[in-house]
Amino acid sequence: MTTTMFGAGPGARRSMGRIGLWGPPGSGKTTFLAALNIAVLQSADKQIRLFGTDTDSTVFLKESTAMLTRDRTFPDATEAGKQLSWVLSMDQQIQVPTKLFGKKQSANVTVDLNLDLLDEPGRMFSDRPAEAADKDDDDSGLGFDSDDDDPVSQSPDNSAESVMDQLSGCNGLVLLFDPTREWEEGDMFNYFQGTLLEIAQRRMMGRAEAGGRLPHYVAVCVTKFDHPDVYRRARRLGYRSFSPYDPYLFPRVPDEFAEEFFVSLVREADKGNAELVPNALRRFFLPERIQFFVTSAIGFHLNKSSSRFQEADSMNLAPKPGGGHLIRGPIHPINVVEPLIWLGEHLAGGTR
Amino acid sequence: MRAADPIPACPVCALPAGAGDYCECGWVLRGPRRLGPVTDAVRADFDRRLAAATLEFDARAAALVSSVPGRFARWIRGGPPDRAQWATARRQAAVAADEAVDDSTARKEFAALLRGVAPGGQALLIEVVPEGIVVTRAVMGATGAPRYEADQPVRPWPDLVPGLSAHPEERLLQLAGGRGRPETAELRDRLDEALREPAAELAGAAAVLIVCGPAGWTLPEAVAGLCAELFPGARVLRVAGDAAAAGTGSIGRLTAAMPLLHGYGVIVATVDPVTGAVAAATQPLFAPGDAPGARASVTLRRFPGDRERATLAVAVDAAWSAEPQVVAVHTIPQPEPLYQVSAVLDPSGQVRFTEPPGIGEDSRPWTEVRACVPSAVDVRPAAVDLVCAIDLAGSHGQVARRKKLVSDLLGELAREYPESAAPRVSVIGCVDHRYEPGAESKAVVRGAPLGALDHAVRALAELRGDEIRYPEAASLEDLLYEAHRMLARARKAGRVGRLLLVAGRRPHPPALTVSPRPGAPLVQPCPKRYDWRDLTRQLGKAGVGTVAVADTLPMRAAKGGFWAETGADGLYSLPAATAQALGEDLGLLVREEQRPGLPLPALAQRRFDVDLRKESR
Ligand SMILES: Nc1nc2c(ncn2[C@@H]2O[C@H](COP(=O)(O)OP(=O)(O)OP(=O)(O)O)[C@@H](O)[C@H]2O)c(=O)[nH]1
Ligand SMILES: [Mg+2]
Numbered sequence A: 001m002t003t004t005m006f007g008a009g010p011g012a013r014r015s016m017g018r019i020g021l022w023g024p025p026g027s028g029k030t031t032f033l034a035a036l037n038i039a040v041l042q043s044a045d046k047q048i049r050l051f052g053t054d055t056d057s058t059v060f061l062k063e064s065t066a067m068l069t070r071d072r073t074f075p076d077a078t079e080a081g082k083q084l085s086w087v088l089s090m091d092q093q094i095q096v097p098t099k100l101f102g103k104k105q106s107a108n109v110t111v112d113l114n115l116d117l118l119d120e121p122g123r124m125f126s127d128r129p130a131e132a133a134d135k136d137d138d139d140s141g142l143g144f145d146s147d148d149d150d151p152v153s154q155s156p157d158n159s160a161e162s163v164m165d166q167l168s169g170c171n172g173l174v175l176l177f178d179p180t181r182e183w184e185e186g187d188m189f190n191y192f193q194g195t196l197l198e199i200a201q202r203r204m205m206g207r208a209e210a211g212g213r214l215p216h217y218v219a220v221c222v223t224k225f226d227h228p229d230v231y232r233r234a235r236r237l238g239y240r241s242f243s244p245y246d247p248y249l250f251p252r253v254p255d256e257f258a259e260e261f262f263v264s265l266v267r268e269a270d271k272g273n274a275e276l277v278p279n280a281l282r283r284f285f286l287p288e289r290i291q292f293f294v295t296s297a298i299g300f301h302l303n304k305s306s307s308r309f310q311e312a313d314s315m316n317l318a319p320k321p322g323g324g325h326l327i328r329g330p331i332h333p334i335n336v337v338e339p340l341i342w343l344g345e346h347l348a349g350g351t352r
Numbered sequence B: 001m002r003a004a005d006p007i008p009a010c011p012v013c014a015l016p017a018g019a020g021d022y023c024e025c026g027w028v029l030r031g032p033r034r035l036g037p038v039t040d041a042v043r044a045d046f047d048r049r050l051a052a053a054t055l056e057f058d059a060r061a062a063a064l065v066s067s068v069p070g071r072f073a074r075w076i077r078g079g080p081p082d083r084a085q086w087a088t089a090r091r092q093a094a095v096a097a098d099e100a101v102d103d104s105t106a107r108k109e110f111a112a113l114l115r116g117v118a119p120g121g122q123a124l125l126i127e128v129v130p131e132g133i134v135v136t137r138a139v140m141g142a143t144g145a146p147r148y149e150a151d152q153p154v155r156p157w158p159d160l161v162p163g164l165s166a167h168p169e170e171r172l173l174q175l176a177g178g179r180g181r182p183e184t185a186e187l188r189d190r191l192d193e194a195l196r197e198p199a200a201e202l203a204g205a206a207a208v209l210i211v212c213g214p215a216g217w218t219l220p221e222a223v224a225g226l227c228a229e230l231f232p233g234a235r236v237l238r239v240a241g242d243a244a245a246a247g248t249g250s251i252g253r254l255t256a257a258m259p260l261l262h263g264y265g266v267i268v269a270t271v272d273p274v275t276g277a278v279a280a281a282t283q284p285l286f287a288p289g290d291a292p293g294a295r296a297s298v299t300l301r302r303f304p305g306d307r308e309r310a311t312l313a314v315a316v317d318a319a320w321s322a323e324p325q326v327v328a329v330h331t332i333p334q335p336e337p338l339y340q341v342s343a344v345l346d347p348s349g350q351v352r353f354t355e356p357p358g359i360g361e362d363s364r365p366w367t368e369v370r371a372c373v374p375s376a377v378d379v380r381p382a383a384v385d386l387v388c389a390i391d392l393a394g395s396h397g398q399v400a401r402r403k404k405l406v407s408d409l410l411g412e413l414a415r416e417y418p419e420s421a422a423p424r425v426s427v428i429g430c431v432d433h434r435y436e437p438g439a440e441s442k443a444v445v446r447g448a449p450l451g452a453l454d455h456a457v458r459a460l461a462e463l464r465g466d467e468i469r470y471p472e473a474a475s476l477e478d479l480l481y482e483a484h485r486m487l488a489r490a491r492k493a494g495r496v497g498r499l500l501l502v503a504g505r506r507p508h509p510p511a512l513t514v515s516p517r518p519g520a521p522l523v524q525p526c527p528k529r530y531d532w533r534d535l536t537r538q539l540g541k542a543g544v545g546t547v548a549v550a551d552t553l554p555m556r557a558a559k560g561g562f563w564a565e566t567g568a569d570g571l572y573s574l575p576a577a578t579a580q581a582l583g584e585d586l587g588l589l590v591r592e593e594q595r596p597g598l599p600l601p602a603l604a605q606r607r608f609d610v611d612l613r614k615e616s617r
């Protein structure tokens, strides 16, 4: 963990945070990251910027943007972990003490969130990594066939080991859950438990953290909100809302209901026990450091003939010749940058 | 002429000499008294004058019997006449036959008389001809066609006038008024007796025509006059004619050669374009007034899909409502979709078919034929607009199989329909919707609008297949939209709309639909928002029959959903579908069990051409 303060006045820069990305295979990790640049560019409410700190990371930004927009394709299943180093820079108001005994004042600072992101193959996160690797062939129930044709090309046990090490060293975690996969596979909790146990084992060894829990800030992202099966449930269950500031009126699930929505979603699966995830999270992390988000990397389709979201024609997926999916049109990420901002704000706020 | 006759007779015409100075024939019976003795010269002069008078008398009759000089010369007393004498005789015969009418006028008069007779009523035709007297009763049928009952025997002249010569030629001359007249004293009584029976049967309902022929003949004219007295109000017609011809076979000649009072028509089956109800109608063959010997032909159609023999029934063309009055029942082979039947009208209203070969008498009576005609059929043999809609996406082989089925159907239609009645056909095909920027609004339907069958065949050949770009759905709703556009107004235009859909996948929904079961396949809505269900229902409401062929039929297709709804009038899997079955379900080919066994009328479809021109603009 590196949190550096460059002074405290307006214009000050703070740099902090390694953020780990976790999620079962096909939960949308790589897509989430790929959409981040576009989400940043489309984001209107904050002054935020995203740039790479090394060539590889900059290339990923450029290429993934082109992939999602020009090629309209999803990333291939991740084969080998990728270390991405980005800076998410945002202007933020923070409370700083001005005098020794004075009241805290708010100040405008530019916060640079160092995103040292780990995009790992999801199969690394299984409680039984080798077995999970075999299951990877049909990862989601959507027919999103993973192009992962060589799942055992590397030694899963060894790299899983190091991935867990890296994750446990992060300050913030982004956990991605794909509800559509849960309906098909029902293995979300298995993956989750396996990973959590690994991290808990590493971090808790010997030392007691606050409240006997892990110190991480955890942004739990329910992915693929745009997927009709997910969206329709949000509507049916009454979680859907619209932001009056969104000119396209894309639907959202407010963050305060995100967890509830997550639970009701995974309850509809006839197998698995994903509804245990929130409780397990609270067992290992501080409840106030957990926030659920309902997200979509590609967002809803915007019908050309109308200037705003139309439910009847909202699916942004198109079948890919030979199987799998293409992205139908321009993407409109939902809640992709927000979890990172949330993490950045809290890491900067420094209640640690 | 008996020698013992106390009354002196006229030496020329043999009539009993009356009280007057002149005989009817013009011979001077009592000339002014001559002075002096009857000298040889006087006697010779008398003989010469008498001879000239008898020659002239007989020659006139001979000229009435035949215009050929010398034909009856040996019967002319003092004959044969020289050229001048024969010319005089011809002139005199012409004067005698003056104001006579010809055969055809006589028939027209008789036809006019018959038209005034109500059904069930009778008319009497009395023909006074060289053979004798013939009485024919015409009984008017319910449909206005008379039936002639000529069963009364001919009364030969010798029965009426006993003194006539036994030699037929001399007798003809006597009838015409030559060779001295036979005794006619009992003629009236005998005539009375001969006509009493028919007169009684007529019961005063006087529609009597007396035809006397050849005109100018002394005895027939006299008899005709007497008849007219017996039947007050009867018309007398004097018919001119060459007696040499008339002398043989003139009996019944008038009725035998009577023109038709009402026309004859071939019985055809008509099909109501909306209900499919079958009705019998006639296709005109002979017109009223057509006389024996008349030739006529009529063009007929076979029911599309029925190549069996049809019943060729001829009926009196009247305003018959219940049962036609059928005059002939034949059967005819139907090797061609359109064929011409030619017939000759034989005497007594008989119809004899001359073309095509192979027409034979039907063993069944009309009532039996009629009983086999179904009251309604599924086939609509005229004015059909057919849209063949094909999913063009798929493997080359699969698309080819779909096209082949449509091609088979069009081939069958080309064989079964004459060009004039062929359905207007449109062949359209669709490729997949592509959900990518810029491609969504692209038209996916291609093909040709409604037009002639051969156009459609060419359009079908030109339809190229494409690969599947959206595996879950085909743009069938766009096909339905185009079909609806072409067919929705067919009924108002008096045409029958039909749709054939040959496809592999289901259509896109009008809006994204999400099944309550998560993970169920999701299908993008049609970019044009066409609604297959709405379009299918509208087609149904517009009376458009739809038949669907699916590459494979899902089990649930029987219960409902897209295939059940679009296949409302017929649903097949591609391997099981045949052109014949499709044609039957589309109402383009007659079902075997619904064959009426009668020809169809070959109506000229003028509207067809007009519409076609409008369509191709
Ligand atoms: N509808 C929808 N589908 C998505 C979204 N993001 C990802 N997907 C689908 O999920 C599949 C997997 O996404 P990835 O980003 O490769 O998931 P991952 O977690 O990186 O998978 P691994 O690398 O195999 O662990 C994609 O191929 C898409 O089909 C999204 O925002 N909406
Ligand atoms: Mg990945």
Ligand SMILES: [Zn+2]
Pocket (backbone or CB within 6 Å): B433, B475, B476, B477, B478, B508, B526, B527, B528, B529, B530
């Ligand atoms: Zn469409």
